[in-house]
């Protein structure tokens with residue numbers, strides 16, 4: 047059958063999609079989506095957002111040797127909300143991003159806590175994905191779609207995040223903030239603004255996966271949201287940041303490169319959403335893990351050389 051859309055074939059969908067589904071879970075859940083990704087202990091590790099049958103989310107780990115098949119899923123939540131000690135976790139934990147901190151024997155997990163005042167950014171670190179040290183709130187509500195860089199710049203950790211203004215027309219932009227110790231944050235500024243009018247990324251953008259180091263800069267895959275009469279369309283675009291000073295944007299592409307097309311991306315709890323929170327770079331292969339329609343996890347791959355070529359050729 048001929049497809050309906052002309053696709054930009056930079057990212058190719060894995061033929062075994064979706065790879066993680068609620069029906070595969072060892073306990074009863076509603077949805078499995080928006081997983082962070084990293085490499086741990088020689089395997090690809092996903093920390094998925096799992097929504098329970100009340101509507102609250104927690105994080106649950108799944109690992110695979112090849113990153114595509116034979117997922118081993120934790121028998122119970124790996125990181126569950128602890129609202130008694132951390133009141134900001136009242137309505138659950140969502141959308142994590144993982145980085146392995148350079149020169150440190152630990153991974154940083156930045157996630158959205160759903161507090162009674164709205165979504166905010168929380169941080170935890172772990173050495174083994176079994177026990178976690180919580181740092182608590184790092185950005186007050188409304189704020190989400192956050193990740194650290196794996197490296198410090200001029201002695202400071204750097205966080206990308208997306209605060210939301212009360213007025214839609216002011217736009218929700220990607221910001222950057224700095225910290226000497228992962229606790230105290232400042233020097234916040236807009237990094238990558240949402241566009242306006244009829245752009246695919248008008249009024250609302252947010253970081254996708256953690257920033258990826260490449261030979262030409264930090265690759266940023268971000269989502270843009272187009273509001274239509276039928277609802278919101280979550281598509282993906284690319285930007286490249288300077289390797290030594292990520293507050294400098296080298297390039298931002300005009301065209302989106304990935305969006306909802308397949309059935310599992312168009313039909314689910316929230317239709318027309320492709321939402322990656324994790325990538326793994328294996329040689330030339332960029333493996334992107336994305337939530338599809340807020341219901342399942344899927345994979346698309348790209349050649350990092352082709353992605354960098356594409357970005358270079360953009361105006």
Ligand code: BMA
Pocket residue numbers: 080140141280316319321337340
């Ligand atoms: C965003 C986040 C994501 C979700 C997306 C589409 O605001 O909450 O977790 O996938 O909306 O519903």
